[in-house]
Amino acid sequence: MECKLCGSTKFRISRLRVGDLSALLFLEYPVRCRVCHKRELVNFFSAFRIRRADKRRHAEERRRKYREANPARQA
Numbered sequence: 001m002e003c004k005l006c007g008s009t010k011f012r013i014s015r016l017r018v019g020d021l022s023a024l025l026f027l028e029y030p031v032r033c034r035v036c037h038k039r040e041l042v043n044f045f046s047a048f049r050i051r052r053a054d055k056r057r058h059a060e061e062r063r064r065k066y067r068e069a070n071p072a073r074q075a
């Protein structure tokens, strides 16, 4: 899946708007390109994969911040 505008393959889940309801009926979900920030509708399956990747990235960031804040506990 690529951004139609810039060709990037990096997306994140976008916030839902009232206007997205019709898209949801067609099993589409709004995502946002991480590079050019264009909003696009993708099918639920793609959105689910993006959401999973988002969560994984957030968890890694949390772990990294925790390690930085608690260097003594690293060993």
Ligand SMILES: [Zn+2]
Binding pocket: 003, 004, 005, 006, 007, 008, 033, 034, 035, 036, 037, 038
């Ligand atoms: Zn883009």
